[in-house]
Amino acid sequence: MTTTTTPSTHRATVAIGDEQTARRVADLLTENFFEGGAAISAFEGPQGRWDITVHFADAPDQGAVRDLVGLAAGEEIGQAIQFDTVEAKDWVATALEGLVPVHAGRFVVHGRHDRARVAPNRLRIEIEAALAFGTGHHGTTRGCLLLLDMVLKGASPRRVLDLGTGTGVLAIAAARALRRKVLASDIDPSSTRVAAENARLNGMGGLVETIKASGFSAPAFTRRGPFDLVLANILANPLRRMATPMVRHLAPGALVILSGLLPAQAAAVIADYRARGLILRRHIQLEGWSSLLMGKVG
Known part of the structure; x- marks a missing residue:
């Protein structure tokens, strides 16, 4: 460099x-x-x-x-x-400085300046760090990647959604690991543009479809669902509000990874999703943040 x-x-x-x-x-x-x-x-x-x-x-x-x-x-x-x-x-x-490669299971998120530091046999996700939104240098993103790695060791979901994609890290990770199409949505049009560009730079442009959408209002959710896996690294209150529409777009036995939660907020989010037929499979805490893996009964 x-x-x-x-x-x-x-x-x-x-x-x-x-x-x-x-x-x-x-x-x-x-x-x-x-x-x-x-x-x-x-x-x-x-x-x-x-x-x-x-x-x-x-x-x-x-x-x-x-x-x-x-x-x-x-x-x-x-x-x-x-x-x-x-x-x-x-x-x-x-x-x-300080934005060293982030390791999360088989995934490694890194900037262009760190390409040489990443082993070639890892699932690499390159996100330029000029802006640090969703570069992986945050407990919520890393928590989601760890849970995603755990899920993919025992399942191979066909229809995947990254809700609130930001820079597209989670969508790129899922597409790279599964070699399947992933729908990535965000309420912010600049985020969808960044996510699409990052997917292209990571060789996943043909697998990651980005859309601007608020909640589950876009037709693409019905067209691409019902989803076997949803990744939603947002915030506690939006996740609670979207519990009902999200469940409507889940396939039987679907898995949901939720993050952006402070530990004190996790219980309320778990209760909202449990009331709609999802059970807690895993709860991890990193750097003061909670990440949840929940599964739809049936």
Whole structure:
């Protein structure tokens, strides 16, 4: 990887209270600082706070950055941005440092900069880490991949759905392991574009179909279902709201992997799905997050 060392690195950091707003901010910054102008990373903490860090190739117009963030997150967040300058270094590497390959069973999620570090016999998923939404560097994504690996050791689901696909990590993982088509949906059109591109870059473009959809409203769910496996790494409240429509789209004996839950939220989600005929098969906790494997009775 070519280095880009500058006399100094210019950095902006801000904390944002919810994922949707953080996505808007990251998307807007990406659109306005392109072709190497900035490296943007966004990471979620256990309390739902998102920390966004931007490393700039050149000293930014601080007022313009505040205005951009203010458009997406409100003036108060824009004014809360902290700017500083750090010593000379490769600013792209700075944005990627710490994003080492993530191992989850047979799966390995890695960035382009780490291709050489991944054994060729693993199920590799390459996701560029300029934006960290769904790169695998999060307990929820890793939890889902571990449960998916466990499921695929004993089953070979034919119809698979990745609900709330984000960058497409889970859809790509399922398509690569099964060599079957996977439907990947997201409410955010930018996420579906990113997921489609990531699928193509991973050689899964012909197997991963991406659609923009809210819940289960799109005709594709009926056309491609009923599903034998659903992967849903979202948040607790949306998962609870979607329990009834999800069950309607499940095949007999289907398996469902749910994540994006704090441990304190898991019991309520389990109860909602149990009331609709699903039983808990496995519950794992990683990095302060819960991931559930549930199975439909019959």
